[in-house]
Amino acid sequence: MIYFVEDDVNIRKLVCYALSKEGYEVKEFSDGSDLKKALEGNIPELVILDIMLPGEDGLEILKGMRNEERYKDIPVIMVTAKDSEYDIVMGLDSGADDYIPKPFGMTEFIARTRAVLRRYEKTKSERDYRIGSLHVDPGKHIVTVAGQEITLSYKEYTLLLALLKAEGKVVNRDTLLTDIWGEFYDESRTLDVHIRKLRVKLGEAGRLIHTIKNVGYRLGGSVYE
Amino acid sequence: MIYFVEDDVNIRKLVCYALSKEGYEVKEFSDGSDLKKALEGNIPELVILDIMLPGEDGLEILKGMRNEERYKDIPVIMVTAKDSEYDIVMGLDSGADDYIPKPFGMTEFIARTRAVLRRYEKTKSERDYRIGSLHVDPGKHIVTVAGQEITLSYKEYTLLLALLKAEGKVVNRDTLLTDIWGEFYDESRTLDVHIRKLRVKLGEAGRLIHTIKNVGYRLGGSVYE
DNA sequence: TAAGAAGCTGAGAGATTTTTGAAAGAAAAC
DNA sequence: GTTTTCTTTCAAAAATCTCTCAGCTTCTTA
Secondary structure, three states: OOOEEEOOHHHHHHHHHHHHHOOOEEEOOOOOHHHHHHHOOOOOEEEEEEEOOOOOOOOHHHHHHHHOOOOOOOOOEEOOOOOOOHHHHHHOOOOEEEEEEOOOOOOHHHHHHHHHHHHHHHHOOOOEEOOOOEEEEEEOOOEEEEEEEOOHHHHHHHHHHHHHHHHOOEEEEHHHHHHHHHOOOOOOOHHHHHHHHHHHHHHHHHHHHHEEOOOEEOOOOOOOO | EEEEEEOOHHHHHHHHHHHOOOOOOEEEEEEEHHHOOOOOHHHOEEEEEEEOOOOOHHHHHHHHHHHOOOOOOOEEEEEEOOOOOOHHHHHHHHHOOOOOOOOOOOHHHHHHHHHHHHHHHOOOOOOEEEOOOOOEEOOEEEEEEEOOOEEOHHHHHHHHHHHOOOOOOEEHHHHHHHHHHOOOOOOHHHHHHHHHHHHHHHHHHHHHHEEEEEEEEEEEEOOOO
């Protein structure tokens, strides 16, 4: 799913048409506040942002996104008529993944979109995780230990996935807390309790979760795992 | 290290100057065959390729790189005077990470370079340290000596990392004290005690930690280490 | 070679951090 | 509206870490 933010109706329709003809699903927005509402519901694979917008401009929206844990990995392409170098530099430095100056040809537009998505796919790749006897299929939402299906609650599952995504690297307590609980819980034992439940439910695979005192937790990654 | 391939001497010098002033190390090449030789010796962090080149052109070089396992993850920026859409599309579709049309301003050039490198850094994992039989993976927080995993406490680990980061250079007692403990501990034996624990836990690799009396400690860096 | 300085060592008290079991509070299912 | 399940809190217990102390060793130099 691609989110496209642009106030000019003609351009919007044109681009959406072209993108969907290429097989992409697109949702269009005319300003930043609409986009924000939509982001709360769903995380798109790519956001294409006009810099010149009524209300909050594209750069500000971008900066806002880069500061929020949930949104900061979404690739963003900036589009604008102001093709002064200054804007390009600002956009790239604020963390845009690419920059397309108006007027643009549709072919170039599509190509850049595809390039950014390709780059993104390379890191993400939706696949199963297998570590020891643990097997998780994120697509199907199924967790298995030694062939036995395990039922996890929502938080437990989210936590497990957060650890899996790190691929054997340590995940900070804070990172987990803010990613899963949203930075409110500071001094609470909530995380520990959930880790424990996970360990228990995972049975023999529970030992894959390592505590790194004063830092966080790590799933797998040891020499023999 | 950035590899920059461009046949026009003036542009080459200009860009190299600008990049090195930004703190990047740059090696310049006037054609593809020179680049290829260099690639065999070293993997750079980024290759910047002119499309128009004597001999093999930039697009072909890029395709060649993308087909070789060793080279296919190196980020590539294409540069060219032909800014027809066709070239852009071709460049991006062959797997270029960005595209800069000539004539370009230096600021934009640098910004795009920085953006691509930043993106790349994000995927590239932190480097491991290997000295003798000691192996430290900072991402996983795992320390191994001769293949055996070693458990270190937080302070021990932090101390080890501080020594490793110095890459064989001596680290002052004071530096260690202030970096790890925060400048309060002046006359205490705390540091000595932790060094000792490290040495003991590291076993045979413990001898890598050298005491430099009156100065501090050094990890590795001796002729045969 | 003796005295002083700097670093090493083993033990252990005190502090910190994590784990745990139980239970209250919320949310979802019935 | 009640039951069930999930989530969070709480406080005690366990595990582990950190730092200090005091005697010992090694090195330096006068």
